[in-house]
Amino acid sequence: MRKPCCDKQDTNKGAWSKQEDQKLIDYIRTHGEGCWRSLPQAAGLLRCGKSCRLRWINYLRPDLKRGNFAEDEEELIIKLHALLGNRWSLIAGRLPGRTDNEVKNYWNSHLRRKLINMGIDPNNHRLNNHIHPSSPSKRVVSDSEISSGSKNQATQSCQPAKSHGDNDRVSDAASCLEDDTCALPDLNLDLTMTTIPSSSSLAVVEERHQIAEPDTGTELESAPSPTLLLFR
DNA sequence: AACTTGTTCAACCGCTACTGT
DNA sequence: AACAGTAGCGGTTGAACAAGT
Numbered sequence: 725m726r727k728p729c730c731d732k733q734d735t736n737k738g739a740w741s742k743q744e745d746q747k748l749i750d751y752i753r754t755h756g757e758g759c760w761r762s763l764p765q766a767a768g769l770l771r772c773g774k775s776c777r778l779r780w781i782n783y784l785r786p787d788l789k790r791g792n793f794a795e796d797e798e799e800l801i802i803k804l805h806a807l808l809g810n811r812w813s814l815i816a817g818r819l820p821g822r823t824d825n826e827v828k829n830y831w832n833s834h835l836r837r838k839l840i841n842m843g844i845d846p847n848n849h850r851l852n853n854h855i856h857p858s859s860p861s862k863r864v865v866s867d868s869e870i871s872s873g874s875k876n877q878a879t880q881s882c883q884p885a886k887s888h889g890d891n892d893r894v895s896d897a898a899s900c901l902e903d904d905t906c907a908l909p910d911l912n913l914d915l916t917m918t919t920i921p922s923s924s925s926l927a928v929v930e931e932r933h934q935i936a937e938p939d940t941g942t943e944l945e946s947a948p949s950p951t952l953l954l955f956r
Numbered sequence: 957a958a959c960t961t962g963t964t965c966a967a968c969c970g971c972t973a974c975t976g977t
Numbered sequence: 978a979a980c981a982g983t984a985g986c987g988g989t990t991g992a993a994c995a996a997g998t
Binding site: 738739758759760761773774777781810811812813824825828 | 982983984985986987988991992
Binding site: 737739740774775778779783825826829830832833 | 963966969
């Protein structure tokens with residue numbers, strides 16, 4: 725049986741104090757990132773390595789942008805979500821200075837609602853005619869609808885029940901896209917920000933396009949999804 | 957002003973993938 | 978090949994705050 729990642733009895737939990745933040749910053753400035761398991765003890769922190777890693781990545785990293793999302797960032801998140809699903813780390817990789825946690829929270833608290841109010845199902849990015857057939861763009865979603873949706877993402881029709889490796893997950897998304905019951909039309913996205921993205925995240929998107937465009941000659945230029953049309 | 961309800965977001969948890977032995 | 982340890986991911990939780998009554 726595997727040991728727990730840390731001795732829970734001897735670790736702090738909950739919000740980080742300024743002193744803890746400073747210890748973590750000082751340690752990483754001196755020693756760099758990595759070896760999270762041994763970091764807390766080395767840095768004099770009563771936290772588990774996982775907690776330190778998350779605090780650094782989501783809050784303390786000097787290259788974080790923070791603050792409100794720009795309109796182009798919103799558009800990109802929506803496009804990428806249509807393409808990748810809830811692969812928040814991949815989506816965040818295309819948004820310089822943003823973290824997966826931040827993108828995920830922003831999606832759940834803002835963008836989901838925005839899409840629903842536009843009459844678009846945020847799960848599959850299709851127009852949601854059956855919910856509001858007469859005027860989908862003017863529909864105002866109820867709070868209960870939003871909260872129930874955000875609390876039940878694991879049961880989303882297009883999402884795998886549980887995460888697997890990236891390749892598997894990308895394949896799942898691809899197969900989902902090819903499924904008429906929940907799929908987007910084939911996509912040809914211009915996924916760019918003004919800031920040059922990292923090469924690794926580019927590779928992921930390229931890989932995804934290869935999967936979406938099998939040798940059968942699937943035409944990527946065909947009908948764009950409703951969500952994408954809204955931003956053209 | 958006090959209370960209730962809703963929203964946001966930092967942090968945690970459990971799981972899987974990856975890597976080394 | 979099998980196992981153990983670690984890193985990273987996505988879903989979920991709960992405290993803090995805001996808005997409404």
